[in-house]
Amino acid sequence: MDFKGYTSEKKQLIDQYLNTLLPEANNVPVIIEAMRYSLSAGGKRLRPILALMACDLFKGDPDEVMPFACSIEMIHTYSLIHDDLPAMDNDDLRRGKPTNHKVFGEGFAILAGDALLNYAFELVLEKISENPRPEYIKAAQAIGNAAGISGMIGGQCIDLYYENKEINVELLKTMHNMKTGALISAALYTGAVIAGAAEKDLNNIRRLGSLLGLAFQITDDILDVEGSLEKMGKATHKDQSHRKSNFISFYGLERSKAIAKDLIEEAKAILLEYKDDGSHLIALADYILTRDH
């Protein structure tokens, strides 16, 4: 199957599974609707797709990986809801739609984020309870660590703290690795470890995650400069208006593009080891470099 067909099939499976997870409603006002709103707001599903790709690479069972993959998407979604809040990035648009707090108010946006984070862990604990495989527990731990103060939340703190302050390029890379790279890496790791990948392969996957994560963030910075609201579905030129340093402010546009290209080349070199089995991940690496939104 070609890359486009492969990823759109995966995306459909992910959307279906996410849709079955939450009840239609419970006896509580607003919350399910607010969670669903952001969860089904047209995300690319990059992280769960990466988990399923890593699972396929090591011939695992995608049905086993799916709940863990979707728990990562829930965590990613909660982080966007909280990032968009007035006290953080104060964004009105996300994926071409009003942000969660614009629709449901700040209080419910905070609670919807909390609820998605909590639900992600409820989901993986349910799977562990049904079948306490060590690989499930390893995946759940990797997800938890990647989402916490040593990962995504930590990166978000660096981001918040250095708004309007000087940051050096090393710390900028650390921030991106924590804020974006950690969860992308955890997605790949989750798919691979549940599929039963060997330790050598898990090391490859970790390295791959770190390369793709950083490349993804650099292309995000590039799109913030070159992209348009129409394609991105969110405000662009934000770093400039928030006075945030990014890769472009350190290296300029051309050098940043060259760095991203080098990272993707290195990622593809790792994947060549897996011959044909790595072809979809190679195509995804190319997509990260050439995407326009």
Added chain:
Amino acid sequence: MDFKGYTSEKKQLIDQYLNTLLPEANNVPVIIEAMRYSLSAGGKRLRPILALMACDLFKGDPDEVMPFACSIEMIHTYSLIHDDLPAMDNDDLRRGKPTNHKVFGEGFAILAGDALLNYAFELVLEKISENPRPEYIKAAQAIGNAAGISGMIGGQCIDLYYENKEINVELLKTMHNMKTGALISAALYTGAVIAGAAEKDLNNIRRLGSLLGLAFQITDDILDVEGSLEKMGKATHKDQSHRKSNFISFYGLERSKAIAKDLIEEAKAILLEYKDDGSHLIALADYILTRDH
């Protein structure tokens, strides 16, 4: 040992354990300090004490229960940080100190809450990884469910939605059971299940949790009317100023006190079955009724 000595010893052990959990600092600005600020802001540690008491009741190993008990305290603490935010209850004081967002700003308060919730799950997953006992997994699931949309977050949503709106007394009870009762029940259940309590005993413990949780909430409403800022360390008469219905507005002060007393009597009747082993929990039930803060 008398009740006061017993609980102050437990509280000390809990404070010590909580203190060792977080690193002194990591390479991330503010976050550890903000987490520690609220975690060590003089909480009564009611939930972890209940977990340790239930563990003692069934002759379990408190060292095994401690991480789970403290994960519950972290979840409780995050919920207070988020509840106090301007978009929620907008409180400036908590336990006699400025609230988290007053000290660290709203952005970091949101992140400190997120981080405590995430860390709670990292902690229990670490313990499950070290020893995947079914009882650990059951405790972790109970904590997750009690904290989520069917428990604490759900109760918080009802609370937020019905501010300035009519609520009926059934829904008020549901709200309290979800917002406060669920996590108190989970604390008792966690201690009991890890201690190896039998199914019959776990049912008793669930009933006990629900009774103590509701009684605790009614006495909270009573203290909101009768208490003072000096003793409570937070603003009182809040329900009136926020136009929230509570037990007092439905039943009046005297009837509310009688209801709380009945609940505590029923809780104590369950505990009598355990003879001397239940004495500390009986004393705690009495404390819930007679506390002044």
